[in-house]
Amino acid sequence: MLRSPAKETSTSKSNTSPSRSDSDIPKLCKQSQPSHNITDNSTKGRNAKRRRASGESSADSNNLSDFKNEIKDMIKEMMCDQNSRLDTFERYIKEIKCHYTKIQDTNNTIEKSMNYMSDQLTSLEANIASLDKERKTMLLQLSSLQDKIYSLERDAIKTSIEIRNVPKQPHETKDQLFLLVQKVTKALSVDLQSTEIRDVQRHPSKKEQKTSTVTIEFCNTLTKHRLLDSVKDFNRQNSTEKLSSSTIGIDSQKTPIYIAEKLTPHEKQLFFVARKFAKANQYAYCWTSNGRVLIRKDSTSPYVVVKNESQLENMSNANSNSSK
The missing domain is CATH 3.30.70.1820 (L1 transposable element, RRM domain)
Incomplete structure (x- = not known):
């Protein structure tokens, strides 16, 4: 079962809060005025601090903005310089590429010329080989013709x-x-x-x-x-x-x-050379018979028919090698 609170007595009220009369109200108002001034001063201080803080923050923001602008200007300058360098480098690259293209074209032309020259040299080598073969054949034929002419001259005399x-x-x-x-x-x-x-x-x-x-x-x-x-x-x-x-x-x-x-003119010259050879190599005999030149080492050695001067040179070289 609920109980209602006990009523307060007049004595307890008088003990806890004294009573004030209407004449005390002005005094109380005067006592309360300083507290209002304190509140106003503190509010003003906070506002000043806020104003100072906002002023400092605005200065910092201005400095930061200037710094950002400087950084942007530096970056722009660096970018311009870099772009200029890149443009120069690109121009050099283009020039090098142009020169390389020209060099490549020149190399291709040279390569074609070298291939053409190589083909010409190969053809020339083949022609030289053919001509050399023909020359040897012609030399053999010429030698045969000379022998025939010498034979005809000998027969004539x-x-x-x-x-x-x-x-x-x-x-x-x-x-x-x-x-x-x-x-x-x-x-x-x-x-x-x-x-x-x-x-x-x-x-x-x-x-x-x-x-x-x-x-x-x-x-x-x-x-x-x-x-x-x-x-x-x-x-x-x-x-x-x-x-x-x-x-x-x-x-x-x-x-x-x-x-x-x-003797024919050829046999006369050959006989002259054969006599010199016989004297230098101690051959006892050197004579002619029927238009031919013959030499003999001694009376027991076989005679040798001298056909040309090369034969005497080979015999002289053989004698010099055997003496060594």
């Missing part, structure tokens, strides 16, 4: 002999030359008919020379060899008084006369 160092006669005629041949055959004790002589001629020489060569062409080689053999026998039997101009009765002076078979 195979019946002829030469009488060298014969004194000249003033206003000499063919009859005098035939008479000279008869004197020579008589001195050699050779029975020779005038019909066996085909032709006689004296070789041209300088006017100041008192002697020259006389060529005699016989009708056959038998007569030629018979006369040459008789010359060898005469000089062997008369070693102190060999055949001379006085022997045949055309000059009182003893001008030596040499009789040998007629």
